[in-house]
Amino acid sequence: MRLEQLEYVRAVSEHGSLRRAGEHLHVSQPALSEAITKLEHELGVSLLDRHRSGTRINETGRELLPRIVEVLDASERLRAAARGESRFHRPTRIGSVYFGVTAVVLPAMRSQEVDDEHTAVDLRQMRHEEVQNALRDGSIDIGLVTLLPGDDTHPDLVATELVNGRPVALLPADHALAAKASVTIDELRQEVYVGARTGYLMHRVAYRVFGDSPPLKWHTADSADVCRRMVSSGLGVALMPDFTLVDDPLEAAGTLVVRPLQDEDTVIRMVMLRRRGARPTPAAQALFEHLQHHAARHVTAAT
Secondary structure, rough: OOOHHHHHHHHHHOOOOHHHHHHHOOOOHHHHHHHHHHHHHHHHOOEEEOOOOEEEHHHHHHHHHHHHHHHHHHHHHHHHHHHHOOOOOOOOOEEHHHHHHHHHHHHHHHHOOOOOHHEEEEEOOOHHHHHHHHHHOOOOOOOEEEOOOOHHHHHEEHHHHHHEEOOOEEOOOHHHHHHHHEEHHHHHOOOOOOEEEOOOOOHHHHHHHHHOOOOOOOEOOOOOHHHHHHHHHHOOOOEEEEEOOOOHHHOOOOOOOOEEEEOOOOOEEEEEEEOOOOOOOOOHHHHHHHHHHHHHHHHHHOO
16 A cells, blocks of 8 residues: 555545546546556455546545545654654645635635634635535535525534625616615516526525526626626626625725615525534634634624
8 A cells, every 4th residue: 555545545536536636646547547446456445436427436435535634644744753843734624615715714814813833724615515525535624615594514514604694686886776775686687697507506596586587688607706797897787695795896996786685585604514523633723713703703894
């Protein structure tokens, strides 16, 4: 068993496929596959599901991944000790949906309240399901996701609510609706809508808000940043969680405006997730507590 074989398995899990893992590691797919196959023969188990559509880590691989990560981390600590370092700090690994990054993580990282030894962060933007899977297999320390009423988290995970809010309308600054103090759902239905693709939170929010009568014309984009810029360019209107728009630069620049929705009470929650029973590193625990503190300040600023 070689450490590089374990690193290859972790990379397949983190990047979602053998192909993307090879691209990240700059290792050919055949070489990567051969190394993992040899490891599987040595362990007596299959770690990957191999199909024509692609090769991904399987359930056994996910179950063993926390142990693999422990071995790799122990190896790094040994190297650090050999270099004479008094302590080893690996980056705290955060997997976050877009709104968690913009509303909490980046503002917290910009603040001066985190000690220097706790500021190393490996930040990965992921979709909701990817965050939960990565927490369960030990490839990230902290996860941030946004939830709607009725959404559940996996029983292996512990959720801590950071902020909650409601969807609000984003309008071009020169739009006729921008002159109003609030807008109705029916008014938004008459406009060109700019929204997220299927599978993203704001796609689900839009269908909760509009129900069975969505806008007739609907642009889509994967990035909330792109959606906001499309709105500011006059291409349509959008919905976003209100807590993600505190100190929004496009609103500050006067190119878009934010308006509350009339008779709309959908609650959007941002929660921080950790694996149940996991023992966080001191750096991860410090960052966890700091994100909680910063989220409380963010709520105060929003109100």
